[in-house]
Amino acid sequence: MPIARAVDVSTRPLAVTAAGVPLVVLRPEPDAEPVVFADRCPHRLVPLSAAKVENGRLRCAYHGWEFDAAGKCVELPSQDGAPPPRAGLSPAPQVRVRDGMVEISDLPPTDPGELFxxxxxxxxRAWHPVGIVGIDDMSEVELLGQTYRPAEERTQERWGLLWLAPEEPLTELxxxxxxxxxxxxxxxxxxxxxxxxxxxxxxxxxxxxxxxxxxxxxxxxxxxxxxxxxxxxxxxxxxxxxxxxxxxxxxxxxxxxxxxxxxxxxxxxxxxxxxxxxxxxxxxxxxxxxxxxxxxxxxxxxxxxxxxxxxxxxxxxxxxxxxxxxxxxxxxxxxxxxxxxxxxxxxxxxxxxxxxxxxxxxxxxxxxxxxxxxxxxxxxxxxxxxxxxxxxx
Ligand code: FES
Ligand SMILES: [Fe+2]
Missing domain, CATH: 3.90.380.10 (Naphthalene 1,2-dioxygenase Alpha Subunit; Chain A, domain 1)
Structure with a gap:
C-alpha cells in the first residue's frame, strides 16, 4: 500500500498513517532507500517521527537510543555494553518505491496494550490537587473528565493547594x-x-x-x-x-x-x-x-x-x-x-x-x-x- 511520495521522504523522519497505524518513514542517508517503522520507540513508546537521523542512525528524542537502518538498537546511552536485542524496532515492513510512491507490503504490530x-x-479513590488556594477560582474544577464543585465535595488543604477526593481515598498525602x-x-x-x-x-x-x-x-x-x-x-x-x-x-x-x-x-x-x-x-x-x-x-x-x-x-x-x-x-x-x-x-x-x-x-x-x-x-x-x-x- 502507498504511504508517502518518495520526494517527501528525507533524513527528516516523516509521520504517516496507514490503515490507522502510525508509521515513520525516512532515509537513513540522503541517497538511501526509504525505510519504514512503527512510529513508536520500544522503550517508552514515544513517536520516532520526533527522532533525529545522524550518521545513518535514528536517535530517539527521549533517551537517545539509536537504531540502525534495519531497526537494530545499536546504542543505549544509559548503560554500558551492547543493547539487548529486544531493544530493537519491531520488524520493518518490506518497502519499495514505485511510480514515485513509497509502498509497504504489510503493517508492523502496534498494539500498545492497555493504558492507564x-x-x-x-x-x-485518591486525593487530587484542583488549584492553588487564594489564586485559582475553584468554584468548578475539571477532574477525571468531569466537572466538580469543591464546595460540595471531600476536600483538604495542603502545601497551599486544595485537594479533592471524589471517593474514600486509598492513601493519604x-x-x-x-x-x-x-x-x-x-x-x-x-x-x-x-x-x-x-x-x-x-x-x-x-x-x-x-x-x-x-x-x-x-x-x-x-x-x-x-x-x-x-x-x-x-x-x-x-x-x-x-x-x-x-x-x-x-x-x-x-x-x-x-x-x-x-x-x-x-x-x-x-x-x-x-x-x-x-x-x-x-x-x-x-x-x-x-x-x-x-x-x-x-x-x-x-x-x-x-x-x-x-x-x-x-x-x-x-x-x-x-x-x-x-x-x-x-x-x-x-x-x-x-x-x-x-x-x-x-x-x-x-x-x-x-x-x-x-x-x-x-x-x-x-x-x-x-x-x-x-x-x-x-x-x-x-x-x-x-x-x-x-x-x-
Ligand atoms: S523512549 Fe525512545 S529512547 Fe526512551
Ligand atoms: Fe525532564
Whole structure:
C-alpha cells in the first residue's frame, strides 16, 4: 500500500498513517532507500517521527537510543555494553518505491496494550490537587473528565493547594518535612498544562536518563549519560530512591572563592506515592544547599493534565535564606526545564501510561518507573483487603 511520495521522504523522519497505524518513514542517508517503522520507540513508546537521523542512525528524542537502518538498537546511552536485542524496532515492513510512491507490503504490530489514562475509574479513590488556594477560582474544577464543585465535595488543604477526593481515598498525602521547616523558602511555578496523561507526566519526573537529551539546552549537556545503578525502597502505596550523582555547580559561590571544585556530589531523593504525588529533594553535598521540588498533577481529562510545581530552598547561592532574586532565577530556570519536558510530552500520541511490563522495554535506569507502574497497577486493581472490604470466601 502507498504511504508517502518518495520526494517527501528525507533524513527528516516523516509521520504517516496507514490503515490507522502510525508509521515513520525516512532515509537513513540522503541517497538511501526509504525505510519504514512503527512510529513508536520500544522503550517508552514515544513517536520516532520526533527522532533525529545522524550518521545513518535514528536517535530517539527521549533517551537517545539509536537504531540502525534495519531497526537494530545499536546504542543505549544509559548503560554500558551492547543493547539487548529486544531493544530493537519491531520488524520493518518490506518497502519499495514505485511510480514515485513509497509502498509497504504489510503493517508492523502496534498494539500498545492497555493504558492507564486520566479517566481511569480507580482515580476516584485518591486525593487530587484542583488549584492553588487564594489564586485559582475553584468554584468548578475539571477532574477525571468531569466537572466538580469543591464546595460540595471531600476536600483538604495542603502545601497551599486544595485537594479533592471524589471517593474514600486509598492513601493519604505524603509528608514533606522541608515544607514545614522555617529554614526553607517556598515558591510556586505558574501551573502548567500537558496533553499527556498524569501517569506519563509522573514517569517523566521520575526519569533521569532523559536529562542529556531532553534538557540539553538547560542543564542536560553536562549530565552523565550513563545512569548509575540505584536502589528503590517500597513504601505504602509508594516508593523512594536515594541516588548520589556528580554534577557541575558553577553557581556555588564556594567555587568562585576557590573553596571547592565545580564538579560536585549531589544526593537526589525521589519520593513517589500513588497515584501522582511526587517529590525530589536535591542536596548539594559539598556546597550544603538543599532544593526540594514538590510536583503534583491534576488529571483533568483524557487530553489534559494540570501540573503544580512548588520549590523549597535552603542555602542556595551560598546564603541560608535566599533572597527574591535568587528565588526568581531558580523558578525561571525550573520553568525552562519543565518547558523542555512539556515539549517532549506534546509529541506523544498515547492517551495513557502502559502498565503491563511487556508493552514497553524497561532497562536498568527505569527501576523507579517500573516500581511506579507496579504500584499504579495495584492501585487500579486493589485487592479487597486493601479497599477495607471483607474478602469473599
Ligand atoms: S529512547 Fe525512545 S523512549 Fe526512551
Ligand atoms: Fe525532564
Amino acid at each position: 489514562t486520566n479517566e481511569d475509574p480507580s482515580l476516584r 505524603f509528608d514533606d518535612p522541608d515544607h514545614d521547616d522555617l529554614n526553607y523558602v517556598g515558591a510556586w511555578l505558574p501551573p502548567a498544562r500537558s496533553p499527556a496523561s498524569a501517569g506519563i507526566v509522573a514517569d517523566n519526573f521520575l526519569d533521569t536518563a532523559h536529562f542529556p537529551f531532553v534538557h540539553a539546552k538547560t542543564f542536560g549537556a553536562a549530565e552523565e549519560k550513563k545512569v548509575e545503578r540505584y536502589a528503590v525502597t517500597d513504601e505504602p502505596w509508594g516508593c523512594r530512591s536515594v541516588q548520589d550523582q556528580w554534577f557541575d555547580n558553577p553557581e556555588d559561590p564556594g567555587v568562585a572563592a576557590g573553596l571547592r571544585p565545580v564538579r560536585q556530589r549531589r544526593r537526589a531523593t525521589y519520593v513517589y506515592r500513588a497515584p501522582f504525588q511526587l517529590m525530589l529533594r536535591l542536596e548539594e553535598l559539598d556546597a550544603g544547599a538543599v532544593k526540594t521540588i514538590l510536583f503534583f498533577s491534576q488529571p483533568e481529562s483524557l487530553t489534559s493534565t494540570r501540573i503544580y510545581t512548588k520549590m523549597l530552598f535552603h542555602g542556595i547561592g551560598g546564603v541560608a535564606d535566599p533572597g527574591p532574586d535568587v528565588i526568581r532565577s531558580e523558578v525561571a530556570f525550573e520553568e525552562a526545564v519543565l518547558e523542555e519536558d512539556l515539549d517532549l510530552q506534546r509529541t506523544l500520541r498515547l492517551p495513557g501510561l502502559p502498565l503491563r511490563m511487556r508493552d514497553e522495554l524497561h532497562v536498568r535506569a527505569d527501576l523507579l518507573g517500573v516500581h511506579m507502574r507496579r504500584i499504579l497497577s495495584q492501585f487500579a486493581q486493589p485487592s479487597a483487603a486493601a479497599l477495607g472490604r471483607p474478602a469473599k470466601d
